[in-house]
Amino acid sequence: MNCLEFAEKLQLTPLCEKDGNIEIEGVYIGDLLSIVMAKAKKNYAWITIQTHINIVAVAELLELACIIVVENMEVDNDTLLKARELKIPIFKTSESAYQVACRMAELGVK
Amino acid sequence: MADSLLKRYTYDVMANDFMAAGKSSSAIKSNLKSLGIDSDILRRIAIISYEAELNIVIHSFGGKLHCDIYENKIVIISEDAGPGIEDVDLAMKEGYSTASDSVRELGFGAGMGLPNIKKYSDHLEINSSSTGTKIVATINL
Numbered sequence: 001m002n003c004l005e006f007a008e009k010l011q012l013t014p015l016c017e018k019d020g021n022i023e024i025e026g027v028y029i030g031d032l033l034s035i036v037m038a039k040a041k042k043n044y045a046w047i048t049i050q051t052h053i054n055i056v057a058v059a060e061l062l063e064l065a066c067i068i069v070v071e072n073m074e075v076d077n078d079t080l081l082k083a084r085e086l087k088i089p090i091f092k093t094s095e096s097a098y099q100v101a102c103r104m105a106e107l108g109v110k
Numbered sequence: 111m112a113d114s115l116l117k118r119y120t121y122d123v124m125a126n127d128f129m130a131a132g133k134s135s136s137a138i139k140s141n142l143k144s145l146g147i148d149s150d151i152l153r154r155i156a157i158i159s160y161e162a163e164l165n166i167v168i169h170s171f172g173g174k175l176h177c178d179i180y181e182n183k184i185v186i187i188s189e190d191a192g193p194g195i196e197d198v199d200l201a202m203k204e205g206y207s208t209a210s211d212s213v214r215e216l217g218f219g220a221g222m223g224l225p226n227i228k229k230y231s232d233h234l235e236i237n238s239s240s241t242g243t244k245i246v247a248t249i250n251l
Contacts, residue, residue: 034220057133057135061136
């Protein structure tokens with residue numbers, strides 16, 4: 001299932017949908033960028049509460065499928081501009097990282 | 111001539127410029143990608159260059175990031191203008207960080223920078239003094 005299909009099923013708010021047709025191959029949850037760099041892999045969805053511009057750099061370098069910002073954290077405008085420029089999909093939700101992860105597991109992403 | 115330098119890319123990295131942080135690493139990655147470097151190697155290089163770049167942004171007075179391409183290896187070199195790493199052995203320990211609280215709130219300063227560089231390099235050299243730190247990370251092809 002791709003990012004956009006997931007976002008629809010999980011009722012995530014799309015903030016940047018460019019290249020949202022990438023298939024999600026895994027999920028990583030984390031807020032410390034160095035640990036995400038070491039652990040998340042290509043085509044993973046990244047669930048985080050971080051919202052500043054550097055999350056886009058991390059997602060681009062790792063070729064992540066998308067970023068899912070949880071707990072209704074406000075995403076910086078600079079982050080969205082960069083995400084649109086680099087075609088990194090970003091979604092937002094008021095749910096917790098755990099809730100989103102559980103829903104994703106139910107939908108078959110392990 | 112396996113050891114002759116084929117190409118060097120150099121990028122200036124500004125201290126405290128979190129807006130641009132990661133830009134040099136992205137440029138290195140796209141340059142190497144266009145050369146057809148294997149994706150697992152690219153991932154390791156991306157991690158190493160990102161951590162080296164962020165070290166310059168967070169901890170130094172500014173510096174440069176180089177990507178040297180050889181026939182049989184890629185070498186990522188970071189050079190900064192100080193103030194140096196006080197205790198390199200301590201800085202190599204996972205979780206040890208001297209980053210400020212404000213930087214940590216942004217998700218940096220996990221104390222994984224140098225350990226990640228070491229983990230993903232085939233060879234690593236660090237030389238540090240008050241006038242600057244030089245990190246040379248080699249990835250074999």
